[in-house]
Amino acid sequence: AQSVTQLDSQVPVFEEAPVELRCNYSSSVSVYLFWYVQYPNQGLQLLLKYLSGSTLVKGINGFEAEFNKSQTSFHLRKPSVHISDTAEYFCAVSDTRSRLTFGEGTQLTVNP
């Protein structure tokens, strides 16, 4: 069975500050890892994904994440956030059966 833990339910930051949203996972098999963003009253948009290869993954909107197998983590980072990054962020894991298991989500609020 797979599970995902997002360690922070809410992360408030000031504009242009760096941010890290933490995600840990557990799985008994090889996994694929994803970060999705959900803006208010909208669907889920893929930010980035790790399938294999380089452990540093770059995504849209300046986000990146690093897969750390030994720590079973996949933390999301951005060096300088904008007001428009305010949204809910979901970490998700899937195995070869492809169903996604989501974390509880982290609400990122960027303040001016």
Added chain:
Amino acid sequence: EPEVTQTPSHQVTQMGQEVILRCVPISNHLYFYWYRQILGQKVEFLVSFYNNEISEKSEIFDDQFSVERPDGSNFTLKIRSTKLEDSAMYFCASLPGRANNEQFFGPGTRLTVL
């Protein structure tokens, strides 16, 4: 750019009524999914569908739920007798093939059961 579409965007129904939520996946995709998100909670997997049959379902997907791909383009989720706790956002997703593993999500249908 092709996208997954869902209708209606918002559905209000009375408890005990049947509802059908509709999705049009991306045309060359092979795998289809339904997820739900109760307000303020995480997104939960309901069911996956491949080759005209259910390939996996969660504990949530009980006998009240069914899925169908009636005409090769639409993918529907039916709830036979809605309960208050079925109120949620329902997302459809599609996947081109397992090797890619990137699911494309629709905008969701908000179901409100009164």
